[in-house]
Amino acid sequence: MLPRPTCYPDAPPRGLATFRNVNLTAADTKLSRVPMQVLFGVTGRGLLAQRVLGRLQDHTTSSNPGIEIAHVSDGALVVGHAARRFLTLRGGDPALAFHLDGDIRSLGGIDIPTRVDAAELFERLASDFRRDPKRFWERLDGSFCLIVSDGEGISIGVDVAGTRSLYWWLDR
Numbered sequence: 001m002l003p004r005p006t007c008y009p010d011a012p013p014r015g016l017a018t019f020r021n022v023n024l025t026a027a028d029t030k031l032s033r034v035p036m037q038v039l040f041g042v043t044g045r046g047l048l049a050q051r052v053l054g055r056l057q058d059h060t061t062s063s064n065p066g067i068e069i070a071h072v073s074d075g076a077l078v079v080g081h082a083a084r085r086f087l088t089l090r091g092g093d094p095a096l097a098f099h100l101d102g103d104i105r106s107l108g109g110i111d112i113p114t115r116v117d118a119a120e121l122f123e124r125l126a127s128d129f130r131r132d133p134k135r136f137w138e139r140l141d142g143s144f145c146l147i148v149s150d151g152e153g154i155s156i157g158v159d160v161a162g163t164r165s166l167y168w169w170l171d172r
Contacts, residue, residue, distance in 0.1 A: 095151030
């Protein structure tokens with residue numbers, strides 16, 4: 001059992017807590033050497049969007065030594081990631097792209113094999129998304145953060161447990 005946290009309510013940010021008298025095991029210290037996994041996105045084409053992306057990347061790399069950030073550009077969307085598993089899926093429709101952090105285990109109750117080919121996964125997702133874009137999200141099951149760029153806009157969804165997070169900035 002962890003000791004009760006000592007909170008400092010007048011120190012920003014709120015909810016800052018520290019644990020005193022916690023003995024770390026060898027397993028705890030080994031875990032702390034694993035680089036953080038992160039996903040962030042920026043939309044916009046201007047200088048401000050580029051500066052925001054640069055700051056996000058700089059802050060992420062300076063606060064997480066050893067982390068390596070990769071970028072995927074999709075029109076006005078730029079996604080930076082250092083994820084467990086990140087995949088950009090594109091197919092015959094150049095306006096449609098899926099940017100996936102994680103795994104989709106089933107779509108509409110039909111299992112998706114763990115080692116599914118990227119082209120097949122794109123076709124399954126694209127077919128279901130085109131059929132009913134609004135209900136598409138409720139038909140997905142897995143552990144994921146999915147960003148869909150369809151030429152008309154950008155949609156973002158995560159699994160119901162919220163196992164994957166996304167830090168986002170939108171230039172309006």
